[in-house]
Amino acid sequence: MAEWFAVDPTNILATVLSALFIYAVLILLVRLVGLRSFSKMTSVDFAMTVAMGSVLASTILSAAPSIPQAAVAMASLFGIQWVVSRLRKDTDWMEDVADNEPIVLMAGERILRDNLEKTRVTENDLWAKLREANVLDPNEVRAVVLETTGDISVLHGDPSGKALHPCILRGVREAERVGLGRDDYDG
Structure with a gap:
């Protein structure tokens, strides 16, 4: 020693x-x-x-x-x-x-459990990311995306405020589950 x-x-x-x-x-x-x-x-x-x-x-x-x-x-x-x-x-x-495709983990306040399972992200990991993003109420969540890097992006704000612009989810797998039509994400 x-x-x-x-x-x-x-x-x-x-x-x-x-x-x-x-x-x-x-x-x-x-x-x-x-x-x-x-x-x-x-x-x-x-x-x-x-x-x-x-x-x-x-x-x-x-x-x-x-x-x-x-x-x-x-x-x-x-x-x-x-x-x-x-x-x-x-x-x-x-x-x-070279790139992983980003995928939606939450559409609004709805947790997409099938996508959590596909990506091996736990619900506790998701809640931790929401806290880290200062989400005070799940109703504030517009979308949660697992990015190509493995980072998790939380898009949130006042639900009665400005709508989520479709281009923000361009290239994100299953973006249509957030509530806009599929065509809104392609162009």
């Missing part, structure tokens, strides 16, 4: 220098490619964030870090993410391959 607390000044210095160099490479790559790489707007972005964290951690904590190898790995991940995001933007097929 004493080895857990042993300090080797050379290893400490190597860890600090590795962290500084690899952090500088990360900043450079983010400046070149843009912050969109860490936006987590899609599952590809989320995977990029996780993979980048893994590369950074393994480089910094390695007994014999290879900064050039880590820099190449990071540049490769940024390159892959950039290509996938361009293909998503320019082609329908890549968007279909």
Whole structure:
């Protein structure tokens, strides 16, 4: 157990220098490619964030870090993410391959239990998200959507107020269950 607390000044210095160099490479790559790489707007972005964290951690904590190898790995991940995001933007097929489709979990105050089951979201998770969104009464809920990233969006407001605009649910699976006609969501 004493080895857990042993300090080797050379290893400490190597860890600090590795962290500084690899952090500088990360900043450079983010400046070149843009912050969109860490936006987590899609599952590809989320995977990029996780993979980048893994590369950074393994480089910094390695007994014999290879900064050039880590820099190449990071540049490769940024390159892959950039290509996938361009293909998503320019082609329908890549968007279909790379993205999960958002789905309605609540239509108004009605919980869509079949969609909860499909998505493996529990009712307690749903109630927690409503509380997090400051919903004071289930009657205030217009729709709850499980987004492509796994985030849950809660659309709410005064039920007697402005109606939910159909474009807000464009591309959301089963959006017609919220109460507007299917044609309202397509254009």
